[in-house]
Amino acid sequence: MAEHREFFYRRLHSFLGVVPIGIFLVQHLTVNHFAVYGEESFNKAAGFMGGLPFVLLLEIFVIYLPILFHAILGVYIVFTARNNTGRYGFFRNWMYILQRITGIVTLIFIAWHVFETRVQIGLGNAEANYSLMEGILTNPIMFWFYLIGVVSTVFHFANGLWSFLVTWGLTQSPRSQRISTYFCLVVFFVVSYLGVRTLIQFAYGV
Numbered sequence: 040m041a042e043h044r045e046f047f048y049r050r051l052h053s054f055l056g057v058v059p060i061g062i063f064l065v066q067h068l069t070v071n072h073f074a075v076y077g078e079e080s081f082n083k084a085a086g087f088m089g090g091l092p093f094v095l096l097l098e099i100f101v102i103y104l105p106i107l108f109h110a111i112l113g114v115y116i117v118f119t120a121r122n123n124t125g126r127y128g129f130f131r132n133w134m135y136i137l138q139r140i141t142g143i144v145t146l147i148f149i150a151w152h153v154f155e156t157r158v159q160i161g162l163g164n165a166e167a168n169y170s171l172m173e174g175i176l177t178n179p180i181m182f183w184f185y186l187i188g189v190v191s192t193v194f195h196f197a198n199g200l201w202s203f204l205v206t207w208g209l210t211q212s213p214r215s216q217r218i219s220t221y222f223c224l225v226v227f228f229v230v231s232y233l234g235v236r237t238l239i240q241f242a243y244g245v
């Protein structure tokens with residue numbers, strides 16, 4: 040019985056990493072990228088997202104609760120993980136370790152990012168607009184913190200996508216897993232570009 044429950048929780052953890060958390064991550068970085076087309080474009084895009092009906096309910100059920108579940112079980116997995124050196128080749132073994140390290144870095148980054156943006160907006164101390172992010176990212180320490188945080192989160196998602204496809208039986212043969220490695224690499228570079236390009240816009244205005 041306990042084994043069935045663990046199996047179910049691990050499957051749920053895997054599923055939530057892509058739907059909805061991964062989808063939200065890509066959507067969030069795409070909307071933020073509007074900053075590159077100017078302050079007005081960003082404010083319009085952010086205003087549209089913030090003005091969606093039932094936005095708080097959407098945030099709670101589509102973003103916060105899934106991330107909370109994924110993060111709590113994720114931390115448990117990281118600290119109870121078995122050594123797997125014999126199970127994978129050199130490359131996959133490194134990806135396995137990096138998945139765990141980036142999980143923890145991502146957790147610290149998301150907690151801080153939500154605190155200084157969504158929580159402050161909710162408390163009435165800030166407004167969700169271009170100036171808020173410009174104010175944060177013109178500080179070089181915060182720029183580097185965000186740069187590491189965004190790249191770590193995107194790596195965690197892209198590398199997680201690879202293991203998600205294995206977990207759900209979608210890539211079983213060595214050939215399909217090789218193709219999926221290249222696909223996830225492209226996802227990593229494209230989504231990282233979206234995120235990092237936006238950070239540079241806020242920090243340097245270029």
Ligand code: HEM
Binds near residue numbers: 060
């Ligand atoms: C934007 C945030 C996040 C996204 C998009 C995300 C996405 C994913 C995906 C897609 C997977 C692969 C699932 C699978 O192997 O089937 C995964 C695995 C994992 N995630 Fe996350 N994750 C996020 C945040 C976190 C956080 C905050 C932690 C906390 C430590 C975490 C810890 C883990 C761990 C340990 C695994 C490996 C699970 C395993 O090998 O069984 N993740 N994540």
